[in-house]
Amino acid sequence: EDKVVQSPLSLVVHEGDTVTLNCSYEVTNFRSLLWYKQEKKAPTFLFMLTSSGIEKKSGRLSSILDKKELFSILNITATQTGDSAVYLCAAVPSSNTGKLIFGQGTTLQVKP
Amino acid sequence: NAGVTQTPKFQVLKTGQSMTLQCAQDMNHNSMYWYRQDPGMGLRLIYYSASEGTTDKGEVPNGYNVSRLNKREFSLRLESAAPSQTSVYFCASSEQVAYGYTFGSGTRLTVV
Numbered sequence: 306e307d308k309v310v311q312s313p314l315s316l317v318v319h320e321g322d323t324v325t326l327n328c329s330y331e332v333t334n335f336r337s338l339l340w341y342k343q344e345k346k347a348p349t350f351l352f353m354l355t356s357s358g359i360e361k362k363s364g365r366l367s368s369i370l371d372k373k374e375l376f377s378i379l380n381i382t383a384t385q386t387g388d389s390a391v392y393l394c395a396a397v398p399s400s401n402t403g404k405l406i407f408g409q410g411t412t413l414q415v416k417p
Numbered sequence: 418n419a420g421v422t423q424t425p426k427f428q429v430l431k432t433g434q435s436m437t438l439q440c441a442q443d444m445n446h447n448s449m450y451w452y453r454q455d456p457g458m459g460l461r462l463i464y465y466s467a468s469e470g471t472t473d474k475g476e477v478p479n480g481y482n483v484s485r486l487n488k489r490e491f492s493l494r495l496e497s498a499a500p501s502q503t504s505v506y507f508c509a510s511s512e513q514v515a516y517g518y519t520f521g522s523g524t525r526l527t528v529v
Binding site: 309311314339341346347348349350353393395404405407408409410 | 421450452457458459460461462465475507517518520521522523
């Protein structure tokens, strides 16, 4: 059975800290991995990772995929209170059904 | 730039009542999805529609039915609501799943 597991499930840090969120996957015919940020409402897209070892970066956020060890990490440097959210990772299988396989999410709280 | 529109945003039902959650997208996407999100469980797929005229069960379809009314609209029906269906429901659509979904803003449903 395909599955995606995120860790930790929750995390509390202070502004300025650096955090690393983990996502491991076991997916038949893996195609790519997606990261989303979810605040009060709908998840919003952060990154798509397809190739191993190539870092994607957007401001203070960065992410990388390891297809050999079957995991991805999301790093946030110099955290701010606005980074408080649930971070979701999702695996994309190669099948054309369009179904994503989501992890449980990591709830990040950044305190002032 | 409406994207994916879900209605209603909030709903309280009594056990045994029925209701339909509406979803419409204006991006001409072929695929549409219904997910539910529960604490610690991430997003779980209820039903999806890979294209107009087709629907398929996801991970947790019991107690739900769907209708892909046309390319734009995909509705989710609860025939006889149960407290276990208390959740936040998200509709999403995609053209190429490798680039992820566009999510609606969610419906918070409480069944008492």
